[in-house]
Amino acid sequence: MKSNRVGVVAVSCLAVIGLASCQTPYHEQEERYVFVASNVNLPYWQEAQAGLTDAAKQLGVKSELTGPEKFDPQEQLRAFQKVV
Numbered sequence: 001m002k003s004n005r006v007g008v009v010a011v012s013c014l015a016v017i018g019l020a021s022c023q024t025p026y027h028e029q030e031e032r033y034v035f036v037a038s039n040v041n042l043p044y045w046q047e048a049q050a051g052l053t054d055a056a057k058q059l060g061v062k063s064e065l066t067g068p069e070k071f072d073p074q075e076q077l078r079a080f081q082k083v084v
Contacts, residue, residue, distance in 0.1 A: 028061075034083040037067040038076050 035052050037045040049065040056063035066083060068075035 031059075031061040033061060033063045035063070035065045036076060036080045036083065037065060038073075039069070039071050040065055040067045041069050 033052065033056060035045075035049065037048070039045065040049075045065065045067075049063075052063045052065065064083075067079050
Protein backbone atom coordinates (compact mmCIF):
# COMPACT_ATOMS: atom_id res chain seq x y z
CA MET A 1 0.00 0.00 0.00
CA LYS A 2 2.84 2.36 0.87
CA SER A 3 4.55 1.73 -2.47
CA ASN A 4 1.30 2.61 -4.28
CA ARG A 5 1.24 6.02 -2.57
CA VAL A 6 4.84 6.66 -3.54
CA GLY A 7 4.03 5.72 -7.12
CA VAL A 8 0.97 7.97 -7.22
CA VAL A 9 2.94 10.89 -5.77
CA ALA A 10 5.77 10.34 -8.27
CA VAL A 11 3.40 10.20 -11.24
CA SER A 12 1.55 13.28 -9.99
CA CYS A 13 4.80 15.22 -9.68
CA LEU A 14 5.84 14.23 -13.19
CA ALA A 15 2.44 15.28 -14.54
CA VAL A 16 2.67 18.69 -12.87
CA ILE A 17 6.21 19.24 -14.15
CA GLY A 18 5.18 18.15 -17.63
CA LEU A 19 2.23 20.52 -17.72
CA ALA A 20 4.30 23.42 -16.38
CA SER A 21 6.86 22.99 -19.14
CA CYS A 22 4.15 23.30 -21.81
CA GLN A 23 3.16 26.87 -20.98
CA THR A 24 3.49 29.61 -23.56
CA PRO A 25 6.60 31.83 -23.58
CA TYR A 26 6.58 34.77 -21.19
CA HIS A 27 7.73 37.23 -23.85
CA GLU A 28 5.85 38.03 -27.04
CA GLN A 29 7.66 38.06 -30.37
CA GLU A 30 6.79 41.68 -31.13
CA GLU A 31 8.47 42.91 -27.94
CA ARG A 32 11.36 45.29 -28.61
CA TYR A 33 14.05 46.31 -26.16
CA VAL A 34 16.07 49.44 -26.91
CA PHE A 35 19.30 50.28 -25.11
CA VAL A 36 20.20 53.97 -25.27
CA ALA A 37 23.95 54.32 -24.62
CA SER A 38 25.95 57.48 -23.99
CA ASN A 39 28.46 56.67 -26.77
CA VAL A 40 27.76 53.71 -29.07
CA ASN A 41 31.37 53.65 -30.29
CA LEU A 42 32.83 52.74 -26.89
CA PRO A 43 33.85 49.06 -26.64
CA TYR A 44 32.10 48.88 -23.26
CA TRP A 45 28.70 49.60 -24.82
CA GLN A 46 29.42 47.34 -27.78
CA GLU A 47 29.97 44.47 -25.31
CA ALA A 48 26.72 45.41 -23.61
CA GLN A 49 25.00 45.33 -26.99
CA ALA A 50 26.38 41.84 -27.64
CA GLY A 51 24.90 40.66 -24.34
CA LEU A 52 21.58 42.33 -25.11
CA THR A 53 21.51 40.72 -28.56
CA ASP A 54 22.24 37.26 -27.15
CA ALA A 55 19.54 37.61 -24.50
CA ALA A 56 17.04 38.88 -27.08
CA LYS A 57 17.70 35.86 -29.30
CA GLN A 58 17.14 33.50 -26.38
CA LEU A 59 13.88 35.22 -25.47
CA GLY A 60 12.70 35.54 -29.07
CA VAL A 61 12.40 39.33 -28.96
CA LYS A 62 14.00 42.22 -30.85
CA SER A 63 16.77 44.42 -29.49
CA GLU A 64 18.51 47.57 -30.60
CA LEU A 65 21.35 49.79 -29.40
CA THR A 66 21.04 53.49 -30.11
CA GLY A 67 22.58 56.73 -28.96
CA PRO A 68 25.14 59.32 -30.02
CA GLU A 69 28.44 58.35 -31.66
CA LYS A 70 30.33 60.55 -29.20
CA PHE A 71 29.52 61.72 -25.68
CA ASP A 72 26.67 64.20 -26.04
CA PRO A 73 24.03 64.21 -23.28
CA GLN A 74 21.55 66.24 -25.34
CA GLU A 75 21.83 63.81 -28.26
CA GLN A 76 21.41 60.89 -25.86
CA LEU A 77 18.25 62.53 -24.49
CA ARG A 78 16.89 62.99 -28.03
CA ALA A 79 17.63 59.32 -28.81
CA PHE A 80 15.80 58.29 -25.64
CA GLN A 81 12.80 60.48 -26.43
CA LYS A 82 12.70 59.10 -29.96
CA VAL A 83 12.37 55.49 -28.80
CA VAL A 84 9.87 56.25 -26.06
